[in-house]
Amino acid sequence: MFHKEGYKIILITVLLLAALNVISYLSINIYWIKFSVFAISVLILLLILQFFRNPGRATQINDLNIVSPVDGKVVVIEEVYEKEYFKDKRLQISIFMSPINVHVTRYPVGGIIKLSKYHPGKFLVAWHPKSSEENERTTVVIKNKIAGEVLYRQIAGALAKRIVNYAEEGQEIVQGTDSGFIKFGSRVDVFLPLHTKVNVKLNDKVKGGVSVIANAEN
Structure with a gap:
């Protein structure tokens, strides 16, 4: 497929x-x-x-779980100041995708799209510290009834020249379903409330729509 x-x-x-x-x-x-x-x-x-392969993924729908939006390797787990939307401290989990990974992006939680915004920018290597703020990227915020507001950001890498984002503001979406595509090496950042429990470690390999990277408080 x-x-x-x-x-x-x-x-x-x-x-x-x-x-x-x-x-x-x-x-x-x-x-x-x-x-x-x-x-x-x-x-x-x-x-x-x-x-361009798109393997079927059976996401276990659960509002307590935040699933990985993409396939790849966990490269960042840290508290950061998110200045575009939240303007406060958040827990950031970043996943790097190499050219051989599946590049489909999936919704990490279900809920209502509160923000969907495209930012033109540079094409620094995806692991560069400033790529999250300076590279071409999209920002999507989902309002979930348990996890609260979850932000994920598709970031183009040095080779990625096109980001596809299907999220539309006001749209109700289902966890684990197709939310877009990033061509060639790239990364996705997920921003969560500070009290969220992290289920992954640095360098862990994760699968989009399947791997639970964090749990929300009930």
């Missing part, structure tokens, strides 16, 4: 590679060159397919 953001790119890739291999087959008489063109074409196609 592939994400809809990849349909056009996959189709164009297939057509271009097919044309290249037809030309190679008809115009080149050296077998090993033909085989090399075919092998490289298959490799390119496999890389494109794996990047």
